[in-house]
Amino acid sequence: MIADTTSSGPTGPREQQIVDRWLFRDRDSVEQRFGLEMDRILELRKSKEGQRELIQRMKKADPSLNGNVNDVLRQVDRNLDQLNKKESFLGKVVKLPLRAVQAVGRTIKKHPVLSAVAGIAAIIALLYFTPALAPTAGEYGKKLIDAFKSVLGKLNVPTPETAVDAVAQVPVTGGSVSEAVAEAATEAANSPSAMESAGRLLKEAARESGLEGAASQLSPAAEEALRSGTAGAGAAAKELMMPEVVDPLQRALRALPPLD
Amino acid sequence: MQDLLLTAGERKIFDALSDSLKEGWTVRSEKIETFESPEELYMRYKIAHFTDLVCVTLAKRAEGISSMAEFEKIASTFDVSSLPHEQLAELFFVLGTRVISAMIQCLLSRATTDEDLEGIAVLTNIRRMLKEANVLP
Incomplete structure (x- = not known):
């Protein structure tokens, strides 16, 4: 698998277009583009050497890749992973009576x-x-x-939309939240007992980063979520840590907490 | 398919059903330890392949919509029962184990007939299939 060392992704619409040219909905289109069988591609992506070969093939097939090749390779990796899983799942479902x-x-x-x-x-x-x-x-x-x-x-999926939206609407004008705070919030997202202090830390961090307005603009619902240690608070904390996530679908999917 | 593969929480909902409804059904334990990451689900939406006329027609109807309520209204008419196997699988793959689990909980709490439980049993088996696919290397 290719290590996801950056979270920035494509930087503009043109870059996004380039990345999207490397999106595959089925095995045939993957194999056609790479000139290799999918199983071979899946194998190659596991090693550094294999990844280098894939990059060479990608650059040859699409010279416009240039500086975007790592973004594209990361997407291709995730794409192939999901295609592989989908094929396996579909193969079983189609056998159902x-x-x-x-x-x-x-x-x-x-x-x-x-x-x-x-x-x-x-x-x-x-x-x-x-x-x-x-x-x-x-x-x-x-x-x-x-x-x-x-x-x-x-449906009772406890999507913490109130808390998440309240935090997401906070204007991001100051510095980023410190690593220690981010870590505390991540831990808190998985541990209700740690939530109260994480909520406090996040608010303090927002103040320290020049986001007094942001901290004070948290709605009562979001504040309550951060205080109460609910899954909503976890998502709210995560969202506060990830102001770059502006795609509404990504935000909604990130807000889905585990069930049961 | 007479086996319901239920998590501990779902088992409690099932146990609260009437004895006559529960009769004849076998419950086996299910444990969902990992869920798809948001990034994985996002990719699933991007590579989804809905080609069936029912899906395409639904999307056509949704194109001109401008309010949340309208989206919900049109989407609630979506006839899942008319989808072929592959398209149904495509749908569950996109939804992921968390939402499927929520569906199972919702359906269990409203189950009144054997037919309801039959549908739920199949859905729990589909969730198992997805769980197995999710852990592929």
Whole structure:
């Protein structure tokens, strides 16, 4: 696997376009682009030497990659990983008897909220990434994701949208949160007992970083979430640590806490 | 498929169902120890391949929408029961184990018939398949 050493990703629309040219929805398109069988590519990505070979092939296939090659390689790595998992999953599901699949469909259909979750997920997959709805720019995309969070809330997925949104709306004008605070918040996200101090630390850090306004603008709900040690607080803390995450879908997915 | 693969929390919901409804069903223990990361789910949305007419028609209807409520209204008409196997699998892959688990909890708490439990049993098996795929190297 390729180490994810940076979190910045593509820096602009042109870079994003280049990266998106290296997105694969199926095995055939991967194999065609690399001129290798997918299993071989999966093998190559495991070693430094293999990665170098993949980079060479990518640069040859797309000379415009240049400085974007590492971003693209990271995406390709994650892409292939998910394609591989999807193939395995699909291979098992298609073997289910028709009657079984119909039973799931009928059961979900009885509950409009479940149909809505499924329907919005399909709409996101079909529309969210189309160029006209660039995820970080489109009001349409934001409403779509808000609708997704809303139906997940009705499903009782404890999406901490109030807390997350309250924190996400904080203007990011000062310095970044210190590493120690970020670590404390990460730990707190997994440990309710550590949440109270993490919440306090985050607010202090916001003040120290010149974000007094940010700290004071936390809504009562967000403050309560940070104080109470709920999963929402974890997500709120995480969001405060990751102001660069502006894509509404990424934010919604990051806010999903574990269940059970 | 008479086996329900339930987590401890789901088991409690099942146990609260009426004896007559529970009769004939076998519960096996499920443990979901890892979930997909947000980055993995994000990638799944990016590479999803919904080609079925039901999905495409839904997206067409959603194109001109301008409010959250409308999204919910249109999406709630989505007929999952008409999807072919691959498209249903595509959908569950995108949703991931957390949302599937939430669906299972929701369905269990509202189950009133054997048919409901049959659907839930299949869904718990699908979750198991996804769990197995998730740990592939």
